[in-house]
Amino acid sequence: MKNNSFLAVSPGIYREDSGMVYEDYVPGEVVEHRPGRTITMTDNVWSSLLCLNQHPLHIDAVYAEQTPFGKIVVSSLVTFGIVNGMTVSTISAKCVANLGWDKVRLTAPVFVGDTLYAQTRIVSRRESETRPEQGIVTVHTTGRNQDDVPVIEFERTILVPKQGAEQ
Template identity: 50%
Template sequence: MEPTGYRRIGEHRYRELIGFYYEEFAVGMVVEHRPGRTVTEMDNVLMSALSMNNSPLHIDAAFCEHTPWQRTLVSSLVTLSIVGGMAVRSTSGRGIANLGWDRIRLTTPVFAGDTLYAQSEVLAKRLSRSRPGEGIVTSRTTGIKSTGEVVLTFDRSFLVPTSDNGTDDRTGY
């Protein structure tokens, strides 16, 4: 029996598959992204420093004791980056370009120690009018805490090749 999620490239040799070609996407298809990711205080501090987001809500525990949450909030940039990153491997792993983000909504606060999961639903797809052999896919990604609370949603469009225009053999994928 051949393993799923891999391409046979030789005897007893397989290569992991990443992403989908345009034809493999179907409107309404939902992909659950794994593994999940537990957010750490270090994630929050590093991203706050990298992005120059020095809001005390994200870096000053003494300040945060006087907020409604009474603890440091994870920056929304951290949440967006982790959830967005979780979705890339399967949704746009074969992608040629990220075309845009829309309707980013932060619905529940995230704190260090929360574990996040993600899922993406394909909302639309169409062949590119200007780039033959490529198609545009739009998905809605949802970030969910291990408790089931939705923390983030966003729509994203990206460009992927058709199977006839794939680069697997040329790139070693």
């Protein structure tokens, strides 16, 4: 994996550099994404309404109190967006294109006040058959709450540049 977070711009001047190129992705290796992210009611309501998800379980406290959960449950799109977003600076900052997400599973509810953490395992990589300066990488990400309970997992496939071909 990449072990240098800075690029030399000129003598004594460095630029932060995030993301990885094809050669940095080693199948089996794992990246822990930090810091964590505590979910607020604002995150949940704004994102739920932005996505037109008006299910009362996500935005109506009185309704939610009468369900088996007993309180508002954070929308799965909020959970997905935040956990996926936590991976961007490492996993896809240099990505040419997202090719898709697969096997998305919501394994436990997320509540306002929960803090989420993410971890990504490199599943596979292969050179692109049609783009010789790029490769296709698949990763598996798991989001966990503050109690280390997995709340979401998914696979993501991205197209990434090879060393020297990044933009």
